[in-house]
Amino acid sequence: MAFTRATGKHRRPSRAARVGANVAGIATLTAAGVVAGVAAPAFAAAPDDAQRHEDTGLTQAVVLSDHVADSLGEQAHMQQGSADQAAARRQAEAEATQQAAQVKKRADEAKRKAEAERAEKERAAREAERKRLNAFVMPIAGSFVSTAYKASSGLWSSGSHTGVDFHAAEGTTVQAVGAGTVVEAGWGGAYGNNIVIQHNDGTYTQYGHLSSISVSVGQTVTPGQQIGLSGSTGNVTGPHLHFEARTAPTYGSDIDPVAYLRAHGVDL
Template identity: 45%
Template sequence: MASNRPAPEAPFTSDFFGEEGAERSYEEWNPTEDSVRPVRGKHRVIKQRGGLARSSTVLGVGVIAAVGAGGIATAQDKPPVSISLPDAISDKLPDAQSLPGVGSFMSDSDESAPTDEQTASSLSAMGLASETGSAEEENGAGEALRARILQQAEQQQATVDAEAKAAAEKLAAEKAAAEALKQQTAAEAAAQAAKEKAEAEARAKAEAARLAELAKSYALPTSSYTITSTFGEAGSLWSSGYHTGLDFAAPSGTPIKAVHGGTIKSAGWSGSYGYRTVLELEDGTEVWYAHQSSISVSVGQKVTTGQTIGRVGATGNVTGAHLHLEVHTAGGSDIDPMAWLRGKGLTV
């Protein structure tokens, strides 16, 4: 048996030695200052949620620091313990300095070993760093949530603005369309009015031309006259109760003319009409000349426009010398002589 140096800083498990080492028994091992030296490296602290978890983490770190410091103090009070191993095993053991990550842990020098205060400070710092990291992560999550909310609000506002803009554009388009329709309607109405006015003017012009042409073929029944009674006047002077013709008051003997070319249908005495001449036109219209002082034509005679057919007198039922003119349709109905003459282009 060979005597070996003091126990290493951290005990090895039976797995390191293999099955052969597992069958052997060893002496009691007591911790020393070197064996309880904290392992250098990063300590990974599991992140927990909630204020209670962070408080527990800090409390746990403080407990570990206190226990570590107490263990070191206890180990310093005990003498080193020698551990003896068989030569067959000790010769096969690797050099502790050559093991990865174990060289510094197994070093006999105390220059790089942290003190108790450094160990406690390191553990406390790790707890504070963990808490600070959690706070930073929570702040980052809060900022991300805030940014997401702001983004959603901006999107919603953009949607509202777009809808408002679309509604405003639609309203403007509707107003423009209504205004255009209104203007179009007004333009069409103005064009229609102008068209109707032009058509009316054209009709009036055509009628004037027609009447002017007719005036060449029609003539007034007498001259130097005064209208004393018109068609339709009521009174006891007429047997029918109303005046059936148009009276041209003129001096006795004033010539009476044919208003248009036609044929003499009747000529002679006719009771209250006195001496009367009936002129039938080509369309069947009859023109009666009454109260004549004399007749210049005979039945069946053809006359032309403006030809003298008699003279003004006061025969029959009269109050003075005048020409009583009546106009009858081919069917025998009475017509207002003034309107009929004006319709032929004559001015009465």
Template identity: 60%
Template sequence: MAFTRATGKHRAPSRLTRRSANLAGVATLAATGVIGTLASPAVAAEAGVDAAVEETALNQIVAPATSLADEIAAQAAAQKKAAEAAEAEEEARAKAAAEAKRKAEQRAKEAREAKERAAREAERRRLAYRLPVAGTHVTTGYRAGGALWSSGSHSGVDFRAPAGSTVVAVGAGTVVEAGWGGAYGNNVVLRMNDGSYTQYGHLSAITVTVGQSVAAGRQIGVSGSTGNSTGPHLHFEARTTPDYGSDIDPVAYLRSHGVKV
């Protein structure tokens, strides 16, 4: 004989029924204020945990991103600063190099100018006229008359020159005569660079040869008293040709070349 269970008796409450009952109980407890006392700590704790987890997760996400951005910005700033420093250093080196080059060029220019001045001065001295004997003066003037000269007058000037004095070319020229000159004794005749001629007589010694080029101030002989002479001195003439009789005023000639006589 089969047994059957009466409908509605001894059946366990369904899940829906249980949930409804629980909700009704909760509502009842809430109405009485019990749930506020009993459930609040648990709810609060659960809410706090959720908030903490949420906040921690947010920090884990936001903080690294912020730190990376700051690091990138710092690196960029450092790179910019290094680039600016390198640029400034390069500019300073360029300026220093330019200044060194300018100074070197200035020194080179000054050296060239000094060399050119020295060359000009040397050329001036080479060409500059001077007295035939240092520190001398005229003792017998040009065109002085007397029986001492066969022509009746002096064709040059006599310069004081103690025996052995150095006699030099009054200017640059070429030797056209060097030897015995009769009444002039040992004499030298030079063709000057300006086309004129000068003659030096009564020398005790001659130190140049025909054809030799001489600069102003170059020694050509030693003073003496050879030829028609009454004592040691230098007979000096200025001429338009190398020959006797073409003489011009020797003092005026020397002065025209800047010599103080």
């Protein structure tokens, strides 16, 4: 059975339905870009407060839309701020990383430079030590030859001088002419107290008539190192240093000591 409605005044749609329709309308109008044109007549057409309260669902929708827009705008602003902060943080981290890399690079360069300088100093020191050890000096600093090599005299059993005599007062420091090892240190007959040193090049030097000896057999010596004091022990007429250069540690292997010293860079 069909129901019909009595004629007369029709009932208005419920308020909720009206608001829903208005919201749907404002959404449609917003898409068409005409919200302002529709809303304005609606505001002007309201005759009183009651009517406005009853019939301005569109106005409420507009206010709601504005609130949503404001919320979205605030959210977008916050998101942009967060993005800006993240970008600033990334930039700061990148700058810090770059700065740290530069600091490390400078530190590495300084380290390499210091190591190079240290290596150069060590090399120079080794070179200086090598030169010092290979250098030769006078057996008595500032002295001179008082009796030449191969001088003839009945004072020597061989009839000639097997070395040279360096002028020296009693107790003058006698030094090794070059680096080497002591192979003899003690009494040497006519030589008195004497020392024989084997040098790094295989040659030998001998020091005679000493008043005292300050090294022992097997000891290594360096150029200019004190090995004893000059004197007048053995077959002598007064204090001096008898010095020989030899090809072997024993008597009879002598060579010209002045030429030997000069060949090793000693100026005399």
